[in-house]
Amino acid sequence: MHNKVQDNKLQILGKLAASLAHEIRNPLSAIKLNLEFVKMSEINDEVRESINSCIEAAKRIQNLIETTLDFSRSSINDCVPQSLNDVTVLAIEIMSTRAKVLNISVIDSLDYTIPSVYFNKNQMLQVVLNLMTNAFEAIEKNGTVYIKTYSEKLDGNQLITLEVEDTGKGISEENKEKIFNDFYTNKKHGTGLGLSVCKMILDGFNASMTFESQLNKGTRFFVRFNPNNNGVTE
Ligand SMILES: Nc1ncnc2c1ncn2[C@@H]1O[C@H](COP(=O)(O)OP(=O)(O)OP(=O)(O)O)[C@@H](O)[C@H]1O
Numbered sequence: 001m002h003n004k005v006q007d008n009k010l011q012i013l014g015k016l017a018a019s020l021a022h023e024i025r026n027p028l029s030a031i032k033l034n035l036e037f038v039k040m041s042e043i044n045d046e047v048r049e050s051i052n053s054c055i056e057a058a059k060r061i062q063n064l065i066e067t068t069l070d071f072s073r074s075s076i077n078d079c080v081p082q083s084l085n086d087v088t089v090l091a092i093e094i095m096s097t098r099a100k101v102l103n104i105s106v107i108d109s110l111d112y113t114i115p116s117v118y119f120n121k122n123q124m125l126q127v128v129l130n131l132m133t134n135a136f137e138a139i140e141k142n143g144t145v146y147i148k149t150y151s152e153k154l155d156g157n158q159l160i161t162l163e164v165e166d167t168g169k170g171i172s173e174e175n176k177e178k179i180f181n182d183f184y185t186n187k188k189h190g191t192g193l194g195l196s197v198c199k200m201i202l203d204g205f206n207a208s209m210t211f212e213s214q215l216n217k218g219t220r221f222f223v224r225f226n227p228n229n230n231g232v233t234e
């Protein structure tokens with residue numbers, strides 16, 4: 001559960017992240033500009049490809065930086081109605097190289113008839129990427145991640161759902177209660193903030209996050225939007 005010390009740590013971390021993001025921005029755009037410059041000279045295809053992936057990676061960091069800065073300014077939360085499918089496709093694209101390296105197949109099944117819902121695209125991208133990253137880390141190597149979007153009726157409400165399922169190691173009963181806690185991690189290099197950040201972002205859209213998991217079988221995360229109760233600013 002949240003306690004005051006952890007809330008405080010989280011706030012400090014938020015500030016740290018924002019100032020770090022700010023400081024990384026300039027050198028990063030210098031790197032990107034220089035890579036673009038090198039690309040214009042006479043180079044072979046192999047080098048070009050490698051420069052291209054550096055540029056892609058730099059763009060990705062830039063995006064994260066902007067998201068972090070957006071997030072720290074996020075009292076004005078620019079949510080617009082849009083499709084969950086677009087942001088999902090983008091996340092899959094971003095993760096595709098890592099998927100290949102780890103021999104993880106990412107299988108999507110997107111319902112293109114789902115209605116738009118309100119969210120901030122960068123923040124939602126961060127949510128999907130966090131869920132996919134956790135899925136990849138649970139698999140480690142050789143497995144499948146299924147990503148779905150669909151409408152479903154739940155407790156009388158028509159909801160729009162994004163599902164991320166993995167064939168990874170699953171979560172023990174004991175750990176199921178802990179995974180949303182700030183700083184809870186069982187990874188060597190984890191911060192234990194990924195899911196807390198997802199929750200915080202989704203709260204801002206009035207969307208929910210739940211999961212089901214079976215140890216040694218896999219895990220399935222659900223993000224649900226209620227179009228009748230989403231993005232309505234009072
Ligand atoms: N798909 C999943 N399969 C198995 N365990 C998971 C999954 N997603 C989350 N977890 C568990 O929940 C914990 C918390 O996840 P969270 O994303 O908040 O932090 P993290 O992944 O450990 O660290 P970080 O996100 O900073 O890299 C993980 O350490 C892991 O034990």
Ligand SMILES: [Mg+2]
Pocket residue numbers: 130133134194195
């Ligand atoms: Mg994580």
